[in-house]
Amino acid sequence: MSFIPCIKCQGEGRIFKSTYGGNDPDVWDAGKCEACDGSGNHTCDNRGCDEIAQGFNDDGEALCQDCLMEWTMKAFEP
Numbered sequence: 461m462s463f464i465p466c467i468k469c470q471g472e473g474r475i476f477k478s479t480y481g482g483n484d485p486d487v488w489d490a491g492k493c494e495a496c497d498g499s500g501n502h503t504c505d506n507r508g509c510d511e512i513a514q515g516f517n518d519d520g521e522a523l524c525q526d527c528l529m530e531w532t533m534k535a536f537e538p
């Protein structure tokens with residue numbers, strides 16, 4: 461099972477800031493990432509779901525296992 465790294469902190473779990481941005485090596489730890497609550501995992505894009513995302517659906521949304529399965533079932537409904 462694969463985990464998707466949080467897009468906001470690139471899976472670090474913390475936000476790093478720099479004065480100049482880009483490749484500026486002078487960065488500091490600006491605190492815990494709010495998007496993933498410091499876990500470094502991307503959470504499910506489904507509204508109201510805070511499970512860890514484990515895959516992408518065909519719409520490019522990162523969903524947890526349950527939501528992926530639900531989405532797949534809906535996608536194949538007649």
Ligand SMILES: [Zn+2]
Nearest residue numbers: 466469493496
């Ligand atoms: Zn994060």
Ligand SMILES: [Zn+2]
Nearest residue numbers: 504509524527
């Ligand atoms: Zn979910």
